[in-house]
Each structure stands twice: as C-alpha cells, then as structure tokens.
Amino acid sequence: MVMLMLKVENLHVNVAEKEILRGVDFELASGELHVVMGPNGSGKSTLALTIAGHPRYTVTKGRIIFDGEEVTRAKPEERARKGIFLSFQHPVEVEGVKVINFFQRTLKNLRGIEEVEAYDMIFKAVEELGFEGSMLSRELNVGFSGGERKKLEMLQAYLVKPKLLILDEPDSGVDVDSLKVIAGVIARLHKEGTGILLITHYGRILEYLNPQRVHVLKEGRLVVSGGMELVKLIEEKGFAAVNGDETAVKA
C-alpha cells in the first residue's frame, strides 16, 4: 500500500483577481514521479507556486494536503520545513550572499545540519554531481546563466533531499549537456524515494526519466491524465490534440 503524500482537491487559484486555476484535482503517492504538461498560460507555474505557498497566489477554493496535513494556508517557510521543495523556473539573484553560506543556512533550516558539517556535505555533493566548485564562492545566482541557475537549484534539492520536489520547468533555457545533468539529479532523487512533481512545457527532459503519470493542464484544469503515451501524442500533434473528451484515458 503506497502512502499518499500530496493531495490537491478542487484547487481554485486567483492572481490579482484573475482566476488561473479552476478546479485542479490530483494525488501523488510518496516516491512517485508525476509530470504536468500544458501550453503556455495554462497555469502550470501557478500550480507549482501555489503548492509552495507564494503569497501572490490566492487559493479561493479547494485544499492542498501534504503528508496528511492541510497546508493550504501555511507559510512558504513552513511548507519548506515540512519537506516541500520548489525548484524555481526563474531563481532570483540575491546580491552579496555567497552560495556556500546560503546553502549552509538552508541545510540548517531544512535539515537541522550544523554549519561545519553542512560545509563538508556541500563540497561533497558538488563533487558527486560533478559540478564546478567555484560556483560556491559566487553570489547567489548573480550573473549566473540560465543553465547554471537550474543546476544550482538541483544541487540544493540534492542537498535538502525533500519529501516532495516540485520542478518548475527545469528544462527551459538549458543546453543539452545541462539537461542531462539535471535529469540525472532528478532520477537519482527519485530513486532515493523523493516524490516528484515535474512541470514542463516540452517533453524533452522526459527522455531521461520514467514518470508514473502524466497530467495535461489546459486553461486552469487538468483535462487528462495518463501515461507516457500522452507525451508522445503531444509531441506529434500538439496540445490541441489532447482533450479530456477525446482522449482514451481520462483524469
């Protein structure tokens, strides 16, 4: 019997009075990897940011239950401490704050690891993933390329080892080499038991992964859920081809 980790119930979300999500339902059991695909403006990032608790996204209806607890109104830092980790589509620049120091702080906050131990862990992780050690002494995301930022997000996820990893378009704006590295980290975390919600516009990162379920989001609703065959269908015929009523597997 798999344990239910994330349950999203009839989720309605507004941004600045405009309704973006109009009733989203899905469940993710612990250790599963789910993919959410959808055209631009369908509400994919909204879904990620709402689960992580961005204050700009107001839940007007519905609930988010994580690990058996309702977190719909929880602060973002509380959710993070419970084990939800969002890898951002656009990680922000924080000037003056060194990557290494920030990571130490993150590890302390999210895993209770003391600074000295964290320091060693971070360097070890960099080595394990084959990243450049020099990135640790730079300022957080300042002057980083798109690919570098995404890698840095992966490194954090790898260190934090969250229960649930939400990835908001980890494959946008990265070259093929970086894409492989990013997919490698995701696969590794997945193998180690992290539940993953992967949001993507393209299917290309899925070549390297093995999702249990694929959801298609259109105009704020999950129109269909199924397996990898959906990805193929979208690749061949585009999102227009995927409609709840026409596709064999319904949500």
Added chain:
Amino acid sequence: MKQQSRLEEILKAGSLEEILGTAVPYPKEIELRGEITEDVIREISRIKNEPEWMLRHRLKALELFKKLPMPRWVVGIEELDLESFSLYSKPEVSNEIKDWDDLPENIRKTFERLNIPEIEKRFLSGLTAVFDSESVYSQLKEEFEKKGIIMVPMEEAVQRYPDLVKRYFGRVFPPGEHKFSALHHALWSGGAFVYIPKGVRVPFPIEAFFVIGSALEGQFEHTLLIADEGSYVHFIEGCSAPMYKGFSFHDGMVEIYAHRNATVKFTTIQNWSRNVINFNNKRAIIEENAYVEWIEGSIGSHITYTYPSSVLKGEGARTAQYVVSLSNGQYLKDTGAKTWHLAPNTSSKIVSKSISANGGINIYRGLVRILKGAKNSTATVSCDSLILDEESKAYTYPHNQSDEPSASIIHEATTGKLGEDKLFYMNSRGISEEEAKSLIVLGFISEILEGLPFEYVEVLKKVIELEFSEVGGVG
C-alpha cells in the same frame, strides 16, 4: 598642494549650488516686460463674441497671472514683451503668413530644393495658412455627426456646447497652476474641442490642422478632448502654427479627460521655426481602467518646455508618455513627463529620448509621484540621451517619489555618444557622416516610431534626415 583646487574657485564664485543642478545652466531667465490690461482681455472676448462666463474665466485668470510668481526653473534667453500680446486681439494684424514669400528665406529654399509632398510640407513648415483645414472637416463631418462626435474649433464650442465646455474647460489644467497657465487661460484663442461619445471608437487618427484665424492668436491655442466611457480616439496634432520672421512666444494648452475604459492617444509633432519660445501645458485626467498615451515629438523651436502630464485618478488607470526631443543647433529643449498615481493598480510608463547636436541642449525633467493608497501601482521611466558632438549637452532631472510601499518606481537613464568607431565603420561602407547621423538617430528613436501611423513615421524620418543634411538645421 599649494595649487588652488577647482572647488575653491567655484566656492569663491559662489556658484556650487548652481552647478549642482538646482538651476539649468542657461544664461538668462525669461523676463516679462509690459503688462496685460483688463481692457485687452475684454477686447479679445468681445471680438470672439463670448458669453459672460468665459469673459469672467479670462479675467479671473488674468488676476492669477498677476499674482503668481515667475517659476524659478524656467530659464531662457529672451525677454518676452507682454505689450506685444495686446496685439493679439487686434484682427487687423498684418504679419500673418498668407503666402510662400512670408517664410524665412532659408526654409523656403529647403523646400524648393527638396520638392517634398504636401503632407510633409505641412510638417516642415507648420504653415497652416496654406493648408485647407476646411476640407478635413467637411470630409469627416457626416460620419462624425452620425456617431455624435463633436470636433469644432474651441471658439465654436463655447458658443454651441456651453454646458460641456463649462464642465471641463480649465478643470484638468486650471489657470492657477502656474504663471503661464494663468496667462494661457486669460489669452487663449483657437484650438479644438473634441468630444467622443460613450462607446464610440474612431477607427482612424484624427489629424488636427486647425484654422488659426489671426496668426498670433494661435500662439495660445486651447485643445479640450473628452473621451466618454469606453470610447477610443487617436488625435494627431501637427505643428499647426504659422512661422514668423520675428520672435514669438507660444503658450498652448491641451486638456484631456478620459472617462472609464476610454483610450486616448494624443500625438504632437512640433517643428516650429527657430524663433519660437514654446511653452506647452498638457494634462490628462484618467479615470478607472482608462488609458492615455502621449507622444510628444519636439524638433523645432528656439526653446521648448513641454511635459505631458497624466493624472491616474481611477483604479486601474494607465498611461504611457513617449517624449522625443531633438536639439540640433543652439537650441534648448526642456522636456519630460509628469505622472501622478492617485488610485490603486495604476501604471505608468515614460520613455524619453533626446538627441543633442551642434551645440544643442536637452533637459529631461520628469516627475513620478505615487501617493499613499495607490496600492500595487507601478511606474517605469527610461530616458536615454544621445549626444552627437562635443558642443552638445544633455541633462536629466528625474524626481521619483513613492509614499506607497506596495508600489514601485523604476527609473533608468543612459547617455551615449555617437562613437567615432561607429561613424568610421559607416563611412567605410560608403555612408556619409550626415546619413550616418540620421541613421543612428532614427535607430535611437525607433521604439517610439513604432507607435505612430506609417505616414507620420515617413514624414518624421524625412524631417530628421533633413535636419542632418547639408541644408538642414532649418531656421
């Protein structure tokens, strides 16, 4: 270190504060000489056969004009003789331009050489007397009337639509604002009155080349544009005033009232003769979810002061102000934009591009104020200056103030020069210096040109090419 430092010299001269931008480094302030009497105002009103309330409005404005101090930031190089304004009311004034030969010779030559089409001639000359504005009216008249659009000379509106005029005239830009707005309200003459009824969308830009009865009258023209709820209009004001061989002063005003959900685009392309001191008063009040866009192109004149202003009064109101100023030769453009955010979720955008060449000076003077309670409002300002040679100058004086924590103001400015390398590269590809300059200038303002109708872009391009051609720098 016995040698005196520059700072000491400046301090001795007592000029440090002046250097620090509290005053524009221009030699002389405008001085007003002579006086305007009540009789003059009564005479203007009588000639126009105005109702009593308009006369009272003028007289009240005259009182204010006398009381108000000269704005300290206005500097110029010429004296203004108020006595000469009294001429304005006399219909027998003879220095009106009726004919080609009244144009200054160098301008005439330019046209003769270039043989440019009619529409361009209008822009380049600002010669309204040769332009048949009646035909514009008659052409549009029928369609306008069907939809209830009103577009008539301001004087006619005073007679025919007194209730509408009373409701808006001087309400957007009141006479008491500063000395020149008071002067304007006392002496106004000419201009257009435009009313777009609820929900009416005017599909093509309205070009305004009004009849300016007696030439000098046009120097105080007043345009009042009311866009009722949900309406749309694009108004283009060409340079519509005559040119004189003598020196003159222009103190015009535009008032726009954009009601809920209305969209107004107001474009001015000014190419006055180089002996005009041009003082403009332009302001729009913008209601809920309405949008007003100003495009202000200043090419000609001796000195221009113009700051199209937007008052974002209703929630969700938006505005954009595009300002392009070219000072080619020893002229001054003191231009910019002002925006007040009074309501939540309002947004504004100011884009200013100035080009200084051959000793020209450009000043950007801008104001963005976000008042407390204008929650989640955003303002962006970008002003770029291009300096084409060593004698030319560019200054920026932005003032950004926010009293509302959820609002944001972002301002960016750059000053660039025409690099020798760039010029050399172009020269080596067979492009002359003049061509290169106009190409670079056009590239520099391309962002603003995009918002204009095609034929205006073409005209503007020509104007700029002309400015930098061997016959350029007209006036």
Added chain:
Amino acid sequence: MRSNELSNERPSGLSDERSNEPLITREALEKLTYQKYGDSPTIKSYTKWKLFEENSPLRLPTEAKAGEVPIRGNITLSGSEASFDLPDGVELGEGTLGLSQPEESRILGFHFYALKKAYRLKITRDLVEPLVIASHLSRRAFISHHISIEAEDVKAPIIIYDFAGKGAKSLVVELKARNAELEILTVGRHRALSHYLLRASLGEGASVRAFTVISAGEMSHHREDYSLEGKGSELILRGMPIAIGSAVDYLTNVLQYGEKTASETRVHGFSYENGWTVHRGVAKVFESARNSSSGVVSQITIMDEGSLGVSVPMLEVDTGEIESAFHSSAVRQFDEDALFYLRSRGLDSDEAMSLFVHGIGEALSGHLERLRSKARSATAELVEELL
C-alpha cells in the same frame, strides 16, 4: 573681515586662536538661506530645515562637555573637547583647506558660527592601520566639528564615526588628495539632528573608495561632494542610508572636470516605521572631462506602510566625448519574488529580509579592501536595528 570686536561677541571657544577658519557674523548669518533655490515639483529638498532653525547655535549653547564616546579614535571630538592619539605619519595642524565657506548656506553659516576650532591632518606616509576620527555629541547644544585631511603620495584607510546623540551636531570634513589611494568608511549613527558635509578635491592620480552607512536621527542631512579634477582621478562611492522612524536626506554630488576621470555612485537606502529616506545623487561631467565615465545608481526600499522613499539621480553631461554615463533609480518594496524564494528555502520573513539587507551591505562594501570587515560589522549592527 576679521575684527576683535566681532570675535569678542562670539561665545568664547576653547582656544583664542581663531586665525585659520572662516568667520561669520551674526548679521551675515541672518541673511543666509538654507537653499539657494526654492523647491519645485522636480527639485525639492527633503531636509526639515525648521528643526535646525529651532536648534540653531542662536538658540542652543555652542559648548558642551564631552560624553561617553562609543569608539575612541585617533582624533576624538566629543562636545567641545578634543583628544588626539595620532599615529606616525600623521601631522596635526589647525584651520581648514578652504573647501567650505560660511556664506554658502545657512546651515554652513551655523556651522562656522558655532565652530571653535578646525583641525588639519596631513598624512605623510602610508598607513596600515586606519586613521579613525570620531565626532560625538551627547548633550543639548549646537556643536560644530571640522576636520581637514591632506593626502599626497600615500595610501591610507580612514574611518569617520559620526554620532549625534542629542541637540544638533555639524561635522564638516574637507579632503584634498593627490596621487593617493584612500579608502573612506563613514559610519553615521544618530538620534538627534545631524549635519554632515564632506568636500573632497581629487587631484591627479587620486583614487577614493568610499562607503557610507547612516542610521538616521531625528533629521540627518548628509552630503558628500567630490570634485574629480585631476586627470585619471577615480571615485567609487557606495552608500546605505537607513531611516527607522527617522529621516535622512542623503546627497551625493560628483563633479568631473579632469580628463579620463571615472566615478560610480551606488546607493541603496531603506525606510521603515514612518521613516524618510531620500537620496539625491548628482553626477556632472563637464566639458573638460573628456573620455570620462560616470554613473549613479540609486535605490530605496520602502519596508512598510507609512514610510517614504525618494530617489533623485541626476545626470548632466556637457561633453559628447564620454566613455559612458548612466543613472538608474528605483523606489520599491522588497521584491516579493525574491522574498518568496528565500522563504521557500525555510527562512521566515524576517530572516529573509535580514539576509537581503545584509547581502546588499556586503555587495556595497565589496569595493573596499582594508576596511571591508569594518564596513561589514558596521552594516551588520544597523541591519540588526532595522529588523
């Protein structure tokens, strides 16, 4: 200008020698105004001059006993008292360098009217340890301190501590540098009224890296004027004005005359709890400053409802032969997305904000070498107060 009668009318100072600094009579003072030009919608002063008027040397005593100075310097000026503990390589003299005059404005008039003695320092060789100047007032009085520094062919770090605890304190620092590499850290921590003026003249080969952090008092007027006169002179100026329930009017003026001069001004201010934080940054490149570069970046973060932020960067370029010139300004709240990013990594709101401000302080002081750690501990203390 000088007469014995006049100096007898003035409150007597610690010293009878009054030959080295400019004087001003009470009559002349009456004629002075705070600003040469009135406020206009686009150019406005945000200093509440009325407060200085109410606490002028004409109303308050111009002498005060020394108090507990939190930091002892090589020069410590507290109230009307001065103590010195100068390192080798620094010569002490009296008087000013003539870079500030009483006739300039009413506030400088007050400064010179209340000034008892001006000191001059000459740095004659490279300093390893920073030269520390502390100016302090903890009593109700109008007290003026005036220090001038000359530096030629030397490298030196300088720290200026400026503490206005009570009454009104005016500190003027004059600086002439030539072929010198200077780092200047200015730490202002005020409760009451403070007026600060730095006048620096940078000759050939002078390079100044300055970092100013100000925690505002009731009203803090803090102004720094730099004149880049020598060919190739350079200035990197960074500032962090913070007002928590108080007001700071921070003015930076950079005048570039020399060829190939370079200046960069970057200010990030914060206003909190009905605070007022204003930065007006002028950069002016004169015709003679060919091939120079100049930039002003000004940002104010408004931390809560009721606080005011004003940012006025001004750029004046008088020459077409310019390498680069830019300015930018922003007045806004904390970036919501950035805050969310940090919170999603487990930091609570306050921690996240503190990390930000800290980071900004670190970034702003990154141009310092010798004084970097001092600058950082000074900002850290302020950040603690802020959050």
